[in-house]
Amino acid sequence: MTASRPPKRATVVPFDNRQRDAMDVVRRLVKADSSKVKLSQHARDQMIDRNIVARDIYRALEFGDPVGPLELGKTRGEVKLIVTFKPRGMRELGIVTIVVTATEKVFVKTVMWKDER
Numbered sequence: 070m071t072a073s074r075p076p077k078r079a080t081v082v083p084f085d086n087r088q089r090d091a092m093d094v095v096r097r098l099v100k101a102d103s104s105k106v107k108l109s110q111h112a113r114d115q116m117i118d119r120n121i122v123a124r125d126i127y128r129a130l131e132f133g134d135p136v137g138p139l140e141l142g143k144t145r146g147e148v149k150l151i152v153t154f155k156p157r158g159m160r161e162l163g164i165v166t167i168v169v170t171a172t173e174k175v176f177v178k179t180v181m182w183k184d185e186r
Contacts, residue, residue, distance in 0.1 A: 088139040091150045091168045095175050099131045106130065106175045115180050121162065126180060129154035129162050136163075146171040153183060160184050 098105040106127070108116075116122070133154030140149040148168050155161040161183040167176040 087148065088135045088150065091139060091148050091170075092135045092152070094168055094170060094173065095130050095150065095152070095166065098173060098175055099127055103127060105173060106177065108177045109179070112177045112179050119180070119182055121180050121182075125154075125156065125159075125162055126164060126177060128156065129164055130166070130175065130177075133162075133164070142167050142169075144169075149178075 108123075108126070112126075116126075129152055133152040135150055136153050137151050142148055146169060148170070150166050150168055152164045152166060153161055154164075163181045163183045165178040165180075167178055168174075169176065
């Protein structure tokens with residue numbers, strides 16, 4: 070008779086409610102008042118270089134999914150949130166945002182295609 074091994078346990082990834090809350094703020098602001106979404110000059114430059122239009126960014130912010138861990142920003146009340154979205158027939162778009170909860174603003178730091186060629 071051989072010694073039995075204990076069953077393998079599934080890896081549990083904790084769900085971060087703060088990530089969901091930050092994404093809820095982003096979606097609400099995009100739907101209600103797109104003037105609360107500001108694009109950095111770097112993001113604008115990347116949009117030109119990568120042929121990404123503003124409409125794609127707003128759609129990604131409204132319908133996309135948060136990925137990776139939520140990071141605290143440089144200032145109190147800021148969080149860094151990465152959002153991805155794959156429109157039908159297009160490549161997957163990635164957007165790095167800073168969500169400022171106190172002023173309810175979204176700052177788009179940069180944009181990229183997730184499958185860089």
